[in-house]
Amino acid sequence: MANIGEYVYPGDVVKNVKSIKGITIIGPGLRQNEENPNTLCISQAGKLCFREPNTYWIEGKRHRYIPKKGDLVLGVVAKKAGDSLKVDIGSAEFAALPMLAFEGATKKQKPDVQVGDVIYARLLSAHREMEPELICVDSYFKAGRLGVLPNDGFLINISLNLTQRLLDIKDPLLPTLGKKFPYEIVLGVNGRMWLNAKQRKDILTLLRCIEAAEAD
Amino acid sequence: MESPQFSCKLGVLSRPDASVIFCEGETVVMAGIYGPIEVKMQKMLIDKASVECNYRPKRGLPGVEDKLYESLIRNICDTALVTSLYPRSAILIALQEMHNSGQLISCAINAACLVCLESGIDMKFMFGAVTCFLTNQEELRLMPPISDSAVKASFVFVLDNVKERILASHTEGSFSMEQYEEAQDLSRKQIKNVFAFFKKTLNSGKEM
Amino acid sequence: MAKQYKSLHPVKYYRDYLSHNIRPDGREFDEFRPTLLNVGTIDTADGSAISKLGRTTVVCGIKAEFCKPKAETPNKGFIVPNLELSPLCSPKFRPGPPSDQAQVLTQLIADIIENSHCIDLKDLCIFPDRLAWCLFVDFVCLDFDGAVVDACILALMGALQTLCLPSVDYDPALDNKLVNLEKRISVPVHSTPISTTFTIFDDKIILVDPTVDEENLCSGILTIVLRGDEICSLHKPGGSPLTDEDLSSCIEKCKQRATSIKDLIKTVVKDYNNK
Numbered sequence: 185m186a187n188i189g190e191y192v193y194p195g196d197v198v199k200n201v202k203s204i205k206g207i208t209i210i211g212p213g214l215r216q217n218e219e220n221p222n223t224l225c226i227s228q229a230g231k232l233c234f235r236e237p238n239t240y241w242i243e244g245k246r247h248r249y250i251p252k253k254g255d256l257v258l259g260v261v262a263k264k265a266g267d268s269l270k271v272d273i274g275s276a277e278f279a280a281l282p283m284l285a286f287e288g289a290t291k292k293q294k295p296d297v298q299v300g301d302v303i304y305a306r307l308l309s310a311h312r313e314m315e316p317e318l319i320c321v322d323s324y325f326k327a328g329r330l331g332v333l334p335n336d337g338f339l340i341n342i343s344l345n346l347t348q349r350l351l352d353i354k355d356p357l358l359p360t361l362g363k364k365f366p367y368e369i370v371l372g373v374n375g376r377m378w379l380n381a382k383q384r385k386d387i388l389t390l391l392r393c394i395e396a397a398e399a400d
Numbered sequence: 401m402e403s404p405q406f407s408c409k410l411g412v413l414s415r416p417d418a419s420v421i422f423c424e425g426e427t428v429v430m431a432g433i434y435g436p437i438e439v440k441m442q443k444m445l446i447d448k449a450s451v452e453c454n455y456r457p458k459r460g461l462p463g464v465e466d467k468l469y470e471s472l473i474r475n476i477c478d479t480a481l482v483t484s485l486y487p488r489s490a491i492l493i494a495l496q497e498m499h500n501s502g503q504l505i506s507c508a509i510n511a512a513c514l515v516c517l518e519s520g521i522d523m524k525f526m527f528g529a530v531t532c533f534l535t536n537q538e539e540l541r542l543m544p545p546i547s548d549s550a551v552k553a554s555f556v557f558v559l560d561n562v563k564e565r566i567l568a569s570h571t572e573g574s575f576s577m578e579q580y581e582e583a584q585d586l587s588r589k590q591i592k593n594v595f596a597f598f599k600k601t602l603n604s605g606k607e608m
Numbered sequence: 609m610a611k612q613y614k615s616l617h618p619v620k621y622y623r624d625y626l627s628h629n630i631r632p633d634g635r636e637f638d639e640f641r642p643t644l645l646n647v648g649t650i651d652t653a654d655g656s657a658i659s660k661l662g663r664t665t666v667v668c669g670i671k672a673e674f675c676k677p678k679a680e681t682p683n684k685g686f687i688v689p690n691l692e693l694s695p696l697c698s699p700k701f702r703p704g705p706p707s708d709q710a711q712v713l714t715q716l717i718a719d720i721i722e723n724s725h726c727i728d729l730k731d732l733c734i735f736p737d738r739l740a741w742c743l744f745v746d747f748v749c750l751d752f753d754g755a756v757v758d759a760c761i762l763a764l765m766g767a768l769q770t771l772c773l774p775s776v777d778y779d780p781a782l783d784n785k786l787v788n789l790e791k792r793i794s795v796p797v798h799s800t801p802i803s804t805t806f807t808i809f810d811d812k813i814i815l816v817d818p819t820v821d822e823e824n825l826c827s828g829i830l831t832i833v834l835r836g837d838e839i840c841s842l843h844k845p846g847g848s849p850l851t852d853e854d855l856s857s858c859i860e861k862c863k864q865r866a867t868s869i870k871d872l873i874k875t876v877v878k879d880y881n882n883k
Contacts, residue, residue, distance in 0.1 A: 191599075191602070191603045193517070193526055193561070193598070193599055193602070194480075194517065194522075194523035194524065194525055194526050194561075195523075195524070195525035195526050195560065195561045195562045213520075213522065215482070215522070225524070227482055227522035227523055227524065228520055228521075228522055228523070229517045229518075229520075229602045230520075244520050245418075245518065245519075245520050246519075246520035247417035247418055247519050247520055248417050248434075248435060248436060248437075248519070248520075248521075250436075250486075275436075276435075276436040276437050276438055276439075276486065276488075276489035276490075277438060277488070277489070312485070312486065312487050312488075313446075313487055313488065464711045464714055464715045464718075465715050467708055467711040467712050467715065468711075468712050468715040468716065468719075470708075471708065471709075471712045471845060472845045472846060474846075475845045475846025475847060476845075476846040477846075478846065479827075479828075479846050479847055479848065479849075553723075558846075560849055563849070565849030565850060565851055566844065566849060566850045566851075566852075566855065567844075567846060567847075567849050568844050568845055568846045568847075569842050569843065569844040570842075570843055570844075570845075571723075571839070571840075571841055571842045571843070572719065572723060572841075573723050573840070574723055574724060574725070574835055574838045574839065574840035575838060575839055575840075576837065576838055576839070577837070577839060577856075577859060580839055580842065581852075584852070
């Protein structure tokens with residue numbers, strides 16, 4: 185028996201699930217209980233969270249990124265395979281990024297991407313059974329902020345929980361640092377962070393802060 | 401009855417997705433997990449993740465006996481993890497024996513469970529293992545006797561935390577039906593301590 | 609039509625049969641396959657037997673060699689079992705070093721031999737700290753159709769009953785051994801462990817003596833080895849959980865099985881000795 189806000193463990197069961205017209209939205213760490221319809225099975229250790237009216241999820245520690253459709257991720261080009269790039273986004277499998285998925289790319293005019301380049305892209309599709317597919321343009325075929333990142337920045341790996349925290353607008357860390365010195369930062373929800381600043385000193389300060397936030 | 405003390409430390413290694421050093425009494429096992437990761441073509445399963453287990457003894461190369469432990473732990477993890485969520489990938493559990501004073505198998509299984517929980521891979525239930533010893537005086541105990549020759553039989557029970565059913569059982573030595581049932585009852589009592597320890601550890605997220 | 613259905617939907621095929629309380633090969637859930645045992649099959653071995661459980665066939669041969677006992681156990685010999693799963697017995701095995709499964713089964717058999725004390729290792733000692741017998745027990749699986757451990761243990765028991773070692777005169781002063789091949793003595797067999805394998809299908813149905821298809825499709829395997837009234841191994845390597853009631857009913861079935869298998873061994877060995 186598990187209550188909202190408590191720390192729960194695999195095998196526990198959530199009873200009296202709230203639903204609207206029989207629909208309940210469940211997030212990571214929860215599964216539908218086949219034996220008893222009005223309950224949920226917990227499959228991850230973590231804090232059970234609930235948001236009105238019918239959303240449940242588990243806030244736990246996840247270490248490996250599982251691709252989700254629509255996620256903005258940072259990846260490293262692992263190999264070039266004809267008209268498509270294979271990008272390492274930290275999931276079980278490399279993601280495919282077609283050469284034509286860049287702004288203004290045509291069959292004749294392909295973007296200049298090399299193996300090892302860092303790419304900020306959106307996940308177009310992420311099915312368990314298929315390799316994830318990336319895209320570097322939005323629905324208007326504009327790149328926006330997506331695409332190949334400049335070579336003078338730094339890519340670091342951070343935990344998935346920390347990325348979520350930093351992406352929260354209310355989180356004070358990044359704005360506070362921004363008041364001290366200018367810097368550029370790109371966060372991928374796959375637990376990667378790309379950063380750059382004008383001075384070496386500032387980059388080091390940034391890295392230190394991230395490290396401290398990680399240990400927190 | 402005297403029972404082994406547990407202690408553990410999470411996140412001891414930097415490369416695996418999760419790692420743990422687990423001590424049960426004087427027995428110590430280190431475990432690490434990677435997953436879901438890329439899978440070899442020949443081991444790929446199209447409908448679920450392939451669970452692999454790699455067990456290393458304290459010294460020397462893994463022998464035939466270690467393969468038995470390896471397959472035991474692999475089977476347990478395969479049942480407990482929701483492998484259907486990660487098709488065409490692999491989950492790799494690496495175990496390293498650090499010290500054995502009798503409860504090696506149960507300690508390794510407990511370490512494997514803790515590392516699975518810590519990694520955040522979906523599980524159907526938790527599992528835990530208990531070793532019981534039957535001494536030559538026909539007395540059941542949870543602590544390993546000082547000398548191996550004093551043991552008539554030893555039992556390892558792996559139970560789940562939902563209905564406390566038997567997930568796996570491994571025995572050494574010979575014993576009667578009644579003794580087996582007694583050992584089972586004893587391990588049912590002890591398994592509560594194991595799960596309580598798991599919960600305490602995960603909840604605090606720090607070393608215990 | 610049934611054949612195509614079986615290969616397309618193997619699990620459903622089984623479920624359909626099992627829902628009518630029968631297995632695809634016509635057996636009840638708790639019915640064993642016909643069991644055959646032949647002892648003294650290989651002339652060149654010191655003891656040998658062939659066992660068959662349905663189509664599962666295992667040949668067991670025992671070869672004895674001299675060796676020096678270990679320093680920590682100077683009055684004990686050795687038994688070294690080895691199971692070979694060659695490509696001959698099933699397409700899933702490849703030539704080359706033993707597969708993981710072969711190693712796991714070998715270890716299980718070694719554990720059973722040790723736990724059941726069917727052979728007292730002290731009987732294998734010829735002269736303490738100098739000379740002892742080392743029994744190489746080789747199992748070759750000819751047809752891999754499930755419950756291989758059961759077949760191996762049955763063949764082992766048959767082979768041990770026919771095991772005759774040449775008598776040896778050992779002169780410790782000169783380190784001289786005189787082997788008398790004509791005068792052979794049998795090794796006392798102290799107990800007869802009987803192994804029975806069960807599979808758990810769909811977490812509920814328990815099938816005894818499974819075929820290889822049943823082993824592959826099932827959600828759990830359980831092997832119980834009995835020695836008289838005592839259990840000497842209860843091996844359940846993971847798989848779906850089992851309740852206590854199911855477990856005791858399995859042990860009960862195993863007891864009945866042990867009686868009939870013991871009679872089988874007794875009859876076969878008697879026939880062999882009368883020949």
